[in-house]
Amino acid sequence: MERRWFLFLAFLGCSCLLSLPQSVLPSYIAYNTTAGIVPGKINVHLVPHTHDDVGWLKTVDQYFVGANNSIRGLVCVQNVLDSVVSALLDDPNRKFIYVEMAFFQRWWRQQSPVKMKRVKELVKNGQLEFINGGMCMHDEATSHYIDLIDQTTLGHRFIKDVFNQVPRVGWQIDPFGHSAAQAYLLGAELGFDSLFFARIDYQDRAKRLKDKTLEVIWRGSKSLGASSQIFTGIFPKHYDPPDGFVFELNDVAPPIQDDILMFDYNVKQRVDDFVAAAMAQANVTRTNHIMWTMGSDFKYQYAVSWFRQMDKFIHYVNMDGRVNALYSTPSMYTDAKNAANEQWPVKTDDFFPYADHPNAYWTGYFTSRPALKGYVRFMSAYYMVARQLEFYKGRNSAGPNTDALADALALIQHHDAISGTERRHVAADYALRISLGYLEAEKLVASALSFLLKPKEEPKSPDISVTFEQCPLLNISHCPPSETALSQGKSLMVVVYNPLGWEREDVIRIPVSNNKVVVRDSGEKEVESQILPVSTISSRLKQLYVKAYLGISASESSMYWLAFPVSVPPLGFGTYFISIASKTDEEPSSIISTVSNSNENASDPVEIGQGNLKLLYHPGVGKRTQYFNSQTMVKVDAMLSYGYYSGNDGTDKDPQASGAYVFRPNNTYTIKTDDQAYLTVVRGPIIEEVHQQLNSWISQITRIYRGKDHAEVEYTIGPIPIDDGIGKEVISKITTSLKTNATFYTDSNGRDFIKRIRNYRNDWELEVNQPIAGNYYPVNLGMFVEDDTMELSVLVDRSVGGTSLIDGQIELMLHRRLIHDDLRGVGEVLNETVCVPEKCEGLTIQGKYYFRIDPKGGGARWRRTVGQEIYSPLLLAFSEQDGDGWLAPPVMNFTGMDPSYSLPGNIALITLQELKNSKVLLRLAHLYEVEEDKEYSTMSSVELKKLFFGRKISEVTEMSLSANQERYAMEKRKLKWKVEGASDEPEMKRGRPVDPADMVVELAPMEIRTFLVGFHYPQIYDF
């Protein structure tokens, strides 16, 4: 060595070369990566991971193949999986976790048999572990629990089928706040031993860091309590590694340079950095185990760049000996935490809302892209129906089937999909996938109904086959079969299918072109019906949106809505016939509604409602609308109003604008209250409506059905004007005089209701910076407020944001159109438009919410049972009369159950699906929480023999929620945890195991039970 180099190294303080004997030249170093847990030391669990969004700035397929790379960089999930697998094969001590099955499935089907075999070995020996394991890492605010169960089941069953593995850990690292249903249902009930994530309120995090309470035992359900608790770990900062330890190709962290023949030898420095970062984290963590999440968004494009550094750190850090570093997984980490025998703090309720900054509450996304959110809810219900009908017909693997719809609905549960925080072209990609899935499911539904209408003794008889059409755009009065059949003088058959396990009385509405019609039931008995006008706004929407979505011009002939009551058996259908009143002497059964307008000089109050419920409108400013139920004798003022928040543009001291994620209002504007707007009153025997135009872009129809004790509000909002340079977030409020003491309740993914107190958090002393945005919560099913005597409840038809900023009031955010990006990565403004060839305009949405006021204690029954009916609307299928006379099909009513049987009113059938292996997946859900309703918050039971009437059950196996393991095995290996201040936990009640003799399933409040059911064939339908 030349003297000048020697001096230079000495100057740098490097004595490495000096200590080497001349004969040992630096060469290959065999890094010792075998480390396991060392008792008594700080153990740094290095968890290599990648966070791969199943669509966000790019579509899922673009991310997978690495296309469209002009958008934010070179990310390609194929590269990740290819390079991770080869890096794992290089060293058996290396580990990796993979989360998103949508990507993994894409990759897996392209692999050679040899590669598949190797990957199976990696999974078997624990080097590659699937955690979370759903198709995507789902959103927790704007998603419905039934969708979450379905998307998780799809991923888990893939993992089980291909790898015979059962994921043990929930890994929701990126979603923007965390729900109670995630913890107890999509966590504990899946058999997960732990749940990890990053994003909680910045104030909450600060306190937890101080108190060492980032790791807790979370009991998300007050009904199921400790029986569905889960160990939950919140990362100290985010889900990437500590600063200075990110080793993606384009990152700046200094790699370990340990070749003494090169410059910048830095082993000691890097080991010191590692130990310092580990000690800092150990200081905020209980036990001597800490986890480093070694990865981040789309990392491991070239996996060796990470593994090389981790190999070296494990080697040198463990030689140093101050702390112990090891390759690990969240499962190993969880086991280590469990073995530490620590007592953990208990967490109840949830982690909403999420703020990462004083002015940045991520509560805007509860409403962002409301049309997409509505579409998902509609299709989710359709998917449930389609699977039921597929079961009754018998699954045909050649199709059509529900697989494509299942896949599309799973993808859109992703936390940048249904949340509305993806780019516009990505939102369009999700919607396209759903619509393609729908088209196939629609064929299945039509063929299943046609099959069920055939006489079973002559199943092959072709001449009585009925073809069905359905109307997915019925909400905007577009329904070609009902519009054209009658206009051509033909009769129309309507099959009405009820996916719920109890009989339903409801009113259906279909667009028709003739106002003199006769409706008959399957016994040829005339059914009362009513003709209502289609509003001008609906007609305009129909023309524009049919053109935009279908590329065709909608018929202008349907001038009327025809409404009539239907009665449908559980899990079955009824059939109705509509014909034009004959020219001769036949009287139409349809009663034409009267329409009247109020005007400025009107002074008399207007009352609507033919049944128990009445709304009284008093003309004149300041006089509120009254709500009166003659049965419950509830009489109270209830005023509906609309307004908007102007979205902050981020030009004040804080550059935080309102955007796709963040709601940061600037000012509040009231548009109009319903006592200030003119009324158009539509009266009739079945439905009464008040139409109001609140301004040029907001209108509403308040609708009361004779047989229903709630009001239905159909709102039409848009295009929201932005030509004044102001983004707007549109709200609707119901204001009453209830003294609600700053308290309100919102649901968790459509499941448990959680108590919210304005400007208050259970877990820390809240510093209020955003008194509006910081009080918003996700609403999927509904919300309610109560005082000593009454409760006001609202149910929604899609997920929205909701709050109660003033006592007695419920506020829902229904639509948002913004003109600034909120700097959380999407890089696009939330400005949705709809385009036809001639023009684009801001998106108009039409949706519904429902409200009702009950005596205190009486609202749960409506929220739960009617809530389930709103989630699962009746399915309508139409068939035209063929030829002159109506050839009635021989089977006009159907129920899949024992005709004398009905599920209890507190139990819903949430899955009935024939699997590829011909087993049937069955899920039953108790809809009530403990203490919610005197009669319904009780143990209830379902008789499987009657549910599967006419089929002989051969076996019933209770499974975990995602049906990937037997329930008893899951319970047996569940980890036990100790909690702080543990007094004896009351034993939570659950249904007893199913006795094969009586086959009765018991369900305790909030319990969901999942079964695989086998049948002896042939079935009753010998096809």
Ligand SMILES: [Zn+2]
């Ligand atoms: Zn993400």
